[in-house]
Amino acid sequence: MSATTTDNVTQISEEAPKTRSLWSNAFRRLIRNRMSLFSLFIVILVLLLAIFGPALSPYDYTKQDIFNTSQPPTAEHLLGTDELGRDILSRLMWGARTALAVALISQGISYSVGAILGAIAAYSGGWIDSLIMRLADIFMSFPHLLLAVFVSATVRRPIADAAYEIYRDTGVEIFRNTVMLDYLIVFGALALASWPWAARLIRGQILSLRENDYVLASRAFGATPWQIIRWHLMPNAIGAIIVAFTAGFGGAMLAESSLSYLGVGIRPPGASWGTMINESLVGWRMHPHLVAMPGIVLAVCVFAFNMFGDGLNDALNPRSSKG
Amino acid sequence: MTTYVLRRLLHMIPTLLGVILITFTLGYYGPGDPLQYQLGEQIPPDPEQLARLRELYGLDRPFHEQLVDYIVGLAQGDMGMSISVQAKRPIRDMLGTGLGVSLQLGGAAAVLIFVIGVPLGMLAAYKHNSLIDYIIVSFSAMLPTIPVFVLAPLLLILAVLQLKILPYSFGWEGLLDPRAILPLFILVVGPLLTIVRQTRSAVLEALPQDYVRTAKAKGLGNRQVMMRHILKNALAPVVTSMGFVVASLLTGSLFIESIFGIPGFGKLIYDGLRSFDYPLILGTTLVSSFIIMASNFIVDMIYPLLDPRVNLD
């Protein structure tokens, strides 16, 4: 395994547990830790908000009332209104969906690409391996945020045009939905900056596992590479991958807010906690609650996701949680 | 060993070329035009003048010509001229002075991160699952969840205007000046969590192991055991985080330096991005990439010294 891997996933035991009770054991370990339990609670809350939030929210998150801007909390607007008179509570609830989408989709893209390239690299070896790893090196040596800023600034317009073309040809409404499209561009940019870590991790897992006896045995019995991946590698590597996958959630949410700060994040009318913070930053000494509310929600959420990742690491890697 | 080092160094060249190619492509096809930003405010440019200036800066030439010229220039140590941030100033000079400041700041932050992070992590591990453990882990996890551009003005108002414990809010007068305190603090809290976590879990892993038990059996006191055996064992994974720390210091400095008015490398990245100063963006990206690569390289060199299980092939 390469020594430069930077995540705490390096500590994951390479001889992953093989029993069926892996998950139930892990779950018990996870909830035994109070910090993890708390974070699990927050994670579930965000999950529920992301799914049901928009349906439960008192107002439409884009509904403006320009005559009632920057209001403090009232009975009508429980958390007040923002600088366009939009209900902050509703926007925070919608923001949960964005936050989760940022985390899941950007990490999802990153790990899908990483898994495919990592697996190809591990299995092909030789020059294909070198090529893919060289490519990963190039992307890894970019400052993360810089690359995401560039990409989302550059590809936005061409992709918007392409999507509209598709809409015009097919009439499928989703391609006209600029909010969704916009999210995808931001997530894609974040994923582009983070896939090499996923690729390296997965390649390393495959390389270390495929020399194991049972894999060698399967191969001797004539199993195809896909079968080997399905039967042996996936169950064994999945723990490490899940840990690394969730560990990136908090970072992705913060990165999204930085993109907003630099003007290339989620665009209006979309709402994310990051954009809410940035929109209120200029007037924050007059209306501190406008920054504080999304700020606190973002902080709690990132904190919970980080702790959750930590807890998962301990749970799936019991060796480091003794004591 | 020597061949390994040589090979690693040689690998940097194609990687840097890849970085140039990607940045160049994104910059060339991107939406920004540095010439639009020559003025701090927004008077639309004069089309004829714009065309003349494009010619002057060579921006009117085809992509491949510009790219080749840039690489040839780079090989001779020429990184082009800034267009909008400091008109016609050689990028090399700008980067030179900027790095001088940021390396001090970043270096001090890196040292602090390890000096604070490792003991905190060890303490947390030693007092595993106690209140102290929770406090250390929560604290180091809490601060970096606030975006830097919120945390910085917040602390400024608190420390400078409300509590009046710091006399200055902006500027750079060297590391030993009080102006450096807040930027350093914010730089440090960013990656601190990673170091605390790494140390903590490495120590936890090492605690029950045979040699620790043996050492204890030999009658060494708790503290000595901690220092002698565990620290050495825990240091390896911590050192591997150096690459991550360097990368996050780079990103952090981008916001911090522009908020605190520090004339460093991070501010150049920020200014370049904001004004689409194409040669400046290229230069800063290239140097950042080089810094990240170099730190990974150093980590890989140090790692085997700490962990005898790893060999350089």
Add this chain to the structure above:
Amino acid sequence: MNKHRLLWVVVALLISIVPTIAQDDLAEEQVVTAVMESSVSVIHPSAVGGGQRDWTRVTFAAPFVRTPEGELEPWLATGYEVSDDGLEYTISLEPEAIFSDGTPITAESLKEAWEWGVKVENIPSWGGLMTIFEPIVGIPEVSAGESDDAEGLVVVDDHTLTIVLSRPVIGFQDALGSYLTGIVKADDDLDNPDYWRSPTTAGPFTLTWNPDTDEVDLTRNDNWWGEPATLTEIHYRLISDVQTKLIAYENDEIAVFKDTGGLLDQISQTHADEMIPIPGLGFFFLAVSNQVEPTTDVHLRRALLYAIDHETVIGALFPNHPVASTIVQGSTVCYNADLTIPYDPELAREELAMSEYGSAENVPPVQVYFYTSIDFWGRILTAYQQQWQENLGIEVQLNGVDTYDDTVGNVYRFSGGPTINDPSDILTKFAAQNGNYAAVANYTPPEELSALIEEANSLPMDAENRCDVYQDVENQLIVEEAAVWPQIGVPYNWVVKPYIQGFETSLNQDINWESIVVLAN
């Protein structure tokens, strides 16, 4: 008793002295720290813009300065005369005037400084000095590098210079009071970038610039031929973050800063007494391309314009900012107070139906480009986005990254405004075929409109219908063509500590550092 009486006398004396100390006693150190918002891009005045213009007045002095009321006041020059045909401006220079290195400032100095200043490599993309000197005979050739000598700058004697124009230009004399016409010493090695670290100046202060730290320091010029300044030093420090700027001001680290709208709401609440308004408004508008789909269609442009209630939106969101509904603003002649931009969703939908798209579903997303550094655009445009959605059902995409790439955008934000007290300049920039603003927004005005602006420009100054024609052009640009959407006026302000006395500013956004004093505080 005696003792008591003495005590009373002392107390009475002290009481009587206290107010005089507060009013008259100057601070021991006559030093001020001010702020610049961005890195110094160039020092020389012919390309100056943004933050640097406020020190140009006292370093690279121009022939005239402007009073807060906008009048020209002698500075390097003692006066000027205009020929009857309006083509020749003769300026007389102050005979005592010398550079900071002690050499005399002559008519030849001005000619050479300006000939250097208009060269293509010395002006920025928006034109710099060329924006006002282009009408001078021979200047365009010097700018393009085709000639070394501008025939239109005629040295009559050491202290007299005649400027010959190729066509009459309304308000040309104002150019001679612009910071862009500040004087550099052309005998020096101006092309050496290091020269600008401590250039020879022509004003009451000398200047040193450290590009490494982005610091500019002004020091009193002992060779200045006029009344010496009281201030000995002025430090300019770079703070690009507006929040930090305000914090540094409140912490007394800086005594002066300029707000260009970003902190307006805040400082109007907390520092109203310390605000010194800069004459003339920053004027912000949206300009629409008619070369990129879907805004190629005039009906669609009108639909978009009529569907937004800009007066209500801006009035509600930015109570401290004036609403703009015209291109020619209130302080300028031919201002049209009656011009109203219709807000009429019904009419907007009719226009949409009349467009080639027929209905909202067929309209490709409209691309609006704005600049996130200017806080209000995001807010205004998000409000419009909702109105476009509600009133028309049209998708509008807001891009927080600025671009003037003319192949991509439908709507761009601009700032500008008349630089002279006449509507000709700014309206021509939009309505003429090769107008500056129109070209950048990728808007090609219809032939009739261009013909109309040419007609207006050819009318004599005293023609009775002159204003009518300009107002017609303005009305067509805004209401008929829906190509220019005036939005918001942004008051610029200096925020100045109370212990800075004698502070004045002008249209040039400059500071009269030469007559400012610092009171003991």
